[in-house]
Amino acid sequence: MAEQSTVTFIITRQDGPDSAPYEETFEIPYRKNMNVISGLMEIRQNPVNAKGEKSTPVMWDMNCLEEVCGACSMVINGTARQSCAALVDQLEQPIRLEPMSTFPVIRDLIVDRERMFDALKQVKAWIPIDGTHDLGPGPRMPEKKRQWAYELSKCMTCGVCLEACPNVNDKSNFIGPAAISQARLFNAHPTGEMNQSDRLNGLMEDGGIDGCGNSQNCVQVCPKGIPLTTSIAAMNRATNIQAFKNFFGSDNAH
């Protein structure tokens, strides 16, 4: 079998948050079982572009290298995914790398995903358990519920669903699918459920769940296979009920 000797990367680079993006091509020696990150490491070792000019190392974000942390998301050959799990042997050449366009670029392939953390704050995606005294153990969670809630807990805030969503962009304030699913996760928890109205009201704020246009790209692209559209539909129902409670009801606490 004829082994190919080089791998070509065409990388969209950007020197800083405010500078203009440009493309640079790199050719690196091929090794067996390479992933995109090992290619980027090769470039870092010897930052010479395809024209033979000395360049600077391409910057990217990474952490776990096993598709669990979500840090290394980028657009690879047009589709957003994790670069650690993108195997060179399975990619069409030349391999085009771009930063995710939904987020502000910090440098090269590194983007600022802060809006995702702001979204988690908007929906209060945590469980308040701190008190001035020992609150004791919380209620138990039914096993069947735990099983589907566990799937939701796999979200790694990687940003791929936001990148694929046509309604998450600089013209709209939509928070995106990830935070909506997280609100469902924490509302499913027996202790978290005690604050469910806070999360639902967060989802109803401007830029909240109403920004969803049902393109359902998110569920197709999610690297963790999270049922995002089921979560969105479930939160649609829950927020509608909460909205009626807020307006007609007398019990606003829950």
Next chain:
Amino acid sequence: MAEHREFFYRRLHSLLGVVPIGLFMVQHLVINHFAVYGEESFNRAAGFMAGLPFVLLLEIFVIYLPILFHAILGVYIVFVARNNTRTYGFFRNWMFRLQRITGIVTLVFIAWHVWETRVQIGLGNVDLDYSLMEGILTNPFMFWFYVIGVVSAVFHFANGLWSFLVTWGITQSPKSQKIATYAVIVVFFAISYLGVRTLIQFAYGV
């Protein structure tokens, strides 16, 4: 409600699309289908609708205001989307895009259609009868304009019905959403037939 204004407007937008606008559209096409049974039959049905008590109030609150709200917010919704079917060519993403395209086409069509029929009738320039539509639709260009307009409107309604079911949290599971997809495909073809059949009757008398 004030602090959740955007949420409220979007939910209202979804609701109005089905009740009353969707219901009105189906009713409108059913009444028009009387044309297929003959000129006399159409004139009687249209005359009955036009002679409903408080017809202007009914029109304003059941048709004009809901459509105006749905259209204005709808154009905004079209504007804030960044379509990406080229990269993510999934079925639902195409439906998302088509929903926006047919929305704009339908808006243009309705604006022209209302101007040409209801406004002209209101101004006393023409009479509401079979020959009005016959006169418009025997022109092949207008016939095809109407076909595209009606099919767009029906698509927008059928696909909107699917989104309505999700937005109101009725279809949550992937399976129920899939069955809803099949159901609205049936709705699309059935109501499209109703509308286009009537247009053919007016245009070609068959």
